[in-house]
Amino acid sequence: MSTKQIRIEQSVSPTGIITYSTEIMHRGLGKHRRIKDRDQSVVVMRAQTQLEQWAAQWAKQQAREKATQKKERAQKQAALRTQIAAKRLTGIENTLKHTLSHDDTVDWDSLKDHSAFPEPGPSLKPPQEPLPRELPPEPDMGSMKYQAKISFWDAFSSKRSALRKQEAQNLYTVDQRAWQDKCSKIQRFNEQLQTDYKAAVIRTEKDHRRRVREWEERRAQFRSKQGEQNKKINQRRADWQAGKRAAVETYCDMVLSGSQYDECCPQEFELEYSDDNGILIVDYQLPAPDALPTLMEVKYVISRKEFVEKHLPQTKQRKLYDDLLYQISLRTVHELFEADTARSLAAVVFNGYVTSIDKRTGKKATACVLSVQADREALGEMDLKHVDPKACFRALSGVGSAKLHSITPVAPLQTLSRDDARFVADQAVVEGLDEGDNLAAMDWEDFEHLIREVFAKEFSGDGGEVRVTQASRDGGVDAIAFDPDPIRGGKIVIQAKRYTNVVGVSAVRDLYGTVMNEGAMKGILVTTSNYGPDAHKFAADKPLTLLDGGHLLHILDRHGHKAKIDLAEAKLLNDGS
The missing domain is CATH 1.10.287 (Helix Hairpins)
Known part of the structure; x- marks a missing residue:
């Protein structure tokens, strides 16, 4: 409080002595005092000193309270984070048990739209x-x-x-x-x-x-x-109910899509059902080891004013990971059989794939780490509430390495079929090429077969296979490659664009959508022209490879074939197609 805020009162005694006084207070501290003296300046000085002392005392008290509140908030935050971490770990540990209390059958009626017309009638x-x-x-x-x-x-x-x-x-x-x-x-x-x-x-x-x-x-x-x-x-x-292939696959997709997992689980899968033998093959994407949460406890250390995290030991991390993968395989098979009230499924084959960084190459690789086939009767004899997931998996004759966290590839018991109604017979095109042939002006169907032959040569060294699709180009797929490598292999979608103009981002977006729809691990777009900057930007962080005319000629040359790409000539012949 400043001197101007100090109100001085003057009083005179019966004997004529003048006395000065003031009354000061501090509401926060609840302090009150009256100061008197015959010298007015002394009253002001004493009052000012007292007010400053109270102000300092109040500031310290406020700082202590603020520090206490901050500490309490930090401790509460640490407790909450610990609670969340514990709940999440418990949820992962009970991945299999969680589904046993739920009916996984799809309610068809709930899929229907029973809503009333939302627009009220005119008044x-x-x-x-x-x-x-x-x-x-x-x-x-x-x-x-x-x-x-x-x-x-x-x-x-x-x-x-x-x-x-x-x-x-x-x-x-x-x-x-x-x-x-x-x-x-x-x-x-x-x-x-x-x-x-x-x-x-x-x-x-x-x-x-x-x-x-x-x-x-x-x-x-x-x-x-x-x-x-x-x-x-x-x-x-x-x-x-009639057991038709597409309908059974769609139903099983709904069952697995509706299953609730921890956020570390990708929940990506591909299904194939055979109405001949009633076997459903599930290629399921499993989480990588480093995707699982490891946080156990969070404490707030007051002396250091920081949060300290306690994580699962590495041995427990590995056990948690392996156990989760066994639980996911059993849970998936259980949910499919439980929901199959039409009894279309005679057996389910579960192939679990993991995409992680290959420590040998430093690059991402996908490998099948476990595979199990179970029929309805075999699974029905087991009480999943009390089984040990790994022992149950082995009892079903499942295959997988002793340490799943090592990401050791295994051969799937059954794989998705490569049969595709879109595939057509191969045509030999590349052998007839010579240096004068302009790829940008050739027949588009011949160009697609040329691309198939080129990539067949590229993949043949590793035992791969490339098939060209029908001329209708349904789904935007011109050719499909199958790389058998257990780590980096899989399905690859190839599109051929015999263009004379710059390829824009829309074509690259279409390829990416096709890769997703096909469940492929990669997409390759080949063109006789070039790509715009927006196309390269879109493909930068996606499993897409863009090959322009120069790349195509280089691949042909690598396999002993010569040709040319003359866009101006092609525009004149094809009227800019």
């Missing part, structure tokens, strides 16, 4: 009937206004008296006519008001009927579309 709001204007009061002949005003002198003259009476009569006649004119105008106005009102009512009712018709049309379209969608669901259900 009729008729125009407000107007209030007519009131007629003015008719002039009253008996009122004082129309009485003859006869003065003292007028009374002595009959002529002047008659004149005054006539003037009064004339005034009444004028006002009467004015009143009649005004009444006529008001009546005409009211009549027009009613006419306009009736017309407005007719327009409103007509507009309402139009809006009702449009609303009914929209409602009918909504119900029709809703009915079509629900009809499709009914058909899918009928196809599923």
Whole structure:
């Protein structure tokens, strides 16, 4: 508190002695004091000193309280993080048990749209009937206004008296006519008001009927579309019950997609069902070892003012990881059989794949680390609530390394079929090439077969296979390669673009969508022209490879074939195709 804030009071004793005093207080500390002295400056000094002491004391108290609050918040935060970490680890440990308390059957009826048409029906709001204007009061002949005003002198003259009476009569006649004119105008106005009102009512009712018709049309379209969608669901259900391949695969996809896992699990998979033998093959993407949470406890160390984390020991991390992978395999098979009320599945083959960094190369690689085949009867004999996941997996004759965290590849018991109805017979094109052939101007179907042959040569050294798809180009797939390498191999989608213009980002986006739809591990786009910067930018962080005309000629040359790419010539021949 400054000196200006110190209020000095002066008092005089009966003997004439002057005394100065002030009263100071500190609300935060709850302090109060009265200071008196005969010297005013002493009072001010003592008051100022006391106020400064209180201010310092208050600042220390506030700092202590703030530090205490901060410590308590930090301790609460540490406790909360510990609680979350423990809950998450417990959830992973109980991955298999979690599903046993849930019915995994898909409720077909819940997939249907039973919602009501969301748009309320149009309401009729008729125009407000107007209030007519009131007629003015008719002039009253008996009122004082129309009485003859006869003065003292007028009374002595009959002529002047008659004149005054006539003037009064004339005034009444004028006002009467004015009143009649005004009444006529008001009546005409009211009549027009009613006419306009009736017309407005007719327009409103007509507009309402139009809006009702449009609303009914929209409602009918909504119900029709809703009915079509629900009809499709009914058909899918009928196809599923009949054991049709596509319907069974779709149903199993819904079952596995609806299963709730910890966020460390990718929950990506590919399914293939054989209606001949009732076997469903599941290629399932498992989490990498470093994807699992390891945090056990968080403490706040007051002396260091920092959080200290305690993580699972490496041995427990490895055990948790291996146990989780066994649980996921058993859980997947259990959920599929439990949901299969149509009894379409005779057996389920689960192939678990892990994508991680290969420590030998430093690059990402995908490997099958475990595989198990289980039939309905074998799994039904087991009580999954009490089994040891690893022992149960082995009892089902599952294959996998003793240490799954080592990411040691194993051969899947059964693999997804490479049969694809889109595949067509190969055509030999590349052998007929010579240096004068312009790839940018060749027939597009021949160009696709050329790409197939080129990549067949590229993959042949590793035992790979490349197949070209039908000329309809459905799904945007021109060729599919299969790399058998157990670590880096898999399905590769290849698209061929015989372009003379720069390839934009849309073509690269289409390729990426096709890779996702096909469940492929990589996509390759080959063109006779070049790519724009936006195309390269989009592909930078995705499993996509963009090969331009120069790359294509280089690959051909590597396999002993010569050709050329002349975009200008091709534009003239193909009219810019």
